[in-house]
Amino acid sequence: MSATTEAGAAAPMLLRDDHANGVTVLTLNRPASRNSLSLQMLETLENALAAIAEDASVRCVVLAAAGPVFSAGHDLREINAHRADLDHGRGFYDRAMETCARVMQAITALPQPVVAAVQGVATAAGCQLVATCDLAVASDQARFCTPGVDIGLFCSTPAVALARAVPRKVAMEMLMLGDMVGAEEALRIGLVNRVVAPDQLMTVALELAGRIAARSALTVRMGKRGFYRQVDLPLADAYREAACVMADNLMAHDAVEGIGAFLAKRRPTWQDR
Template sequence: MDAHAPSETTPEAADLVREETIGRVRRLTLVDVKRRNLLTSEMMAALDEALERAARASDVRCVVIAAEGPAFSAGHNLKAMTQHYGDPDGGRAYFEQLFDQCSALMYGIARNPRPIIAEVQTVAAAAGCQLVAACDMAVAAQSARFGTTGVTFGLFCSTPMVPLSRVVDRKAALEMLMTGDLISAERAEKIGLVNHVVPDDKVTEETMALAEKIATKSPLVLQMGKEAYYAQIEKGLKDAYAHCSTVMVENLMTHDGQEGLTAFVGKRDPDWQGR
């Protein structure tokens, strides 16, 4: 956990992420339903700590990240972000800490020794879509939707672009990033963002079946194989996250970045000026 992570509210970790072990599978369920499982600093810290516990648990061989409520995760807390434009530095320190923490969480998923599967029943948007892309595998309900929606309100999804561009082809990734549109679960499967699309009432069953199948394998072999996979396919990942975190911050300091978020929170149309 980042000791210098930005503070928004201080709910208990158990109010954000529910942990349960079923056989050799650790289920981590995001339960901040009222806030649509936003990736606040507290949520990211709670999830990171839960993942670390799963990594240390000798009886855990696979991890599932699921969620309750109308969104798997709606991304970052835009309202809280706009409030920091009033900081003496215009919010720069807050934004740097927020995106550094988010990048560390996503990078940590790739480095976690346990296979991690996203179970998506609803909407995964912006950093929520990033979380899905960062997981090793994903199972989606037919009604699930996915999108890197930031460009719609003036914030290009630069850090979500890092895992997205590593799991889907270039043109599909750029279309998602440049339109901000939500795509269907079927489209997400076609472009490689998710592994399987199943009926809504079967998503937990199918996800657990996949996790339990993986959990029958040697945990050491899984750890070695996962580490080797990311070492060869994702070279430059840490540098990519560092770079894109900087881009996100710079984006937020522009007029259009500020205008887009302010307009979103104010429920009005933004006035783009290209600066």
């Protein structure tokens, strides 16, 4: 297990635990700050994702959090402190929002799938983080909301991920009202994939990640990249993009192996090429 420590803090702010089956767990570790996404937390997460993207031994990622809260979103104390800057915080706010946007896009662009394991409340940019992950498993104690409107700060950047994860009118209701959404409702609207008992959260998340990791890494990476490339395209363009991905995939060794194994009724041996 490796860790990155926040400047001036005694405890590591981000934990990395690499499992033998190719699953890596990243754990937000600022429970005293409700795992808020300070600028340093965002930069640390960005660096961790960049390292994982280049690590062929990692086949799937589980994003978890320590303590009772998954993430409360941006660090409002940090944001408020920068009101004292000469520019009243504008430079810091631009940097923080740009960094947050890069982190979310890095998750989408990451070759490996990312599974969120949500044990508690995920609000604002914390909810954005869940919506951005490829899959999400939630404890039945988890809750979600985008409550910026309650403090005069509309959750405009969380809206980007939320609007791509749930129906538009559902997203607008969450953004306009800021109400908490329970785990079962989050499952119903498509924000999460599974709802489980709290003591089963990591077991189920790791089992799901392990099943993904057991597939051809090349196939999964091509599929994830192709999915996000086509998902917002017009229908005809989406089919052209997907057809190209399918044809490329069919030329890969693992497709030859997988189809051959299926026809021969044997288990395939993946070479990730």
